[in-house]
Amino acid sequence: MPRMMSSSRKPKMDSSQRRARGSLDSRQQHAGMTGAGIQLDIGCGKEKQPGYVGMDRRALPGVDVVHDWNVYPWPFPDESVLRVVASHVVEHVSPIDGNFIRWMDEIWRICKPDAQLAIVTPHGLSVGYMADPTHCNPCNEVTWCYFDPLDPRDAYKHYRPKPWAIRMLTWSPEANIEVLLMKRRDDKSYHEPV
Secondary structure: OOOOOOOOOOOOOOHHHHHHHHOHHHHOOOOOEEOOEEEEEEOOOOOOOOOOEEEEOOOOOOOOEEOOOOOOOOOOOOOOEEEEEEEOOHHHOOOHHHHHHHHHHHHHHHEEEEEEEEEEEEEOOOHHHHHOOOOOOOEOOOHHHHHOOOOOOOHHHHOOOOOEEEEEEEEOOOOEEEEEEEEOOOOHHHHOOO
């Protein structure tokens, strides 16, 4: 899922405009917010998906919510998001001390039931992953099984994070991983000892 480029550039905002746009309450009419929920582009940078609310750690043109994604909770209400895009972001999320699992759990918290999470990341064995000195979270095709309690590999039982369903998964060890996850409703059976 390549990031879509917008042909129009947003005008630069001064710091007071960024603060106002960074508050969820002040953006109720934003294009990324529908009556049904928010469409969120995490780590959007300057290339936010059209029709999405953009969240990034840096105050760049087009970023609606400036927030460090390693600080929890994020500034979104529970079950307020319909769709999430995280393109070339998870490789920058530190896995130390379970932070990547907390990051995924935070997305689960803000997503409505059955919401979709689309992730694109370099495969952990790819040259693209290994070449970038800011990459710290090498994912492969099995990583996502740790988040799906019904996946036949049974990897979920190791950490028991918030539950997702793998809906689509493609990968190449020489290139990228593309995964589409759907938020599962939590079920106590997912957390019972095996």
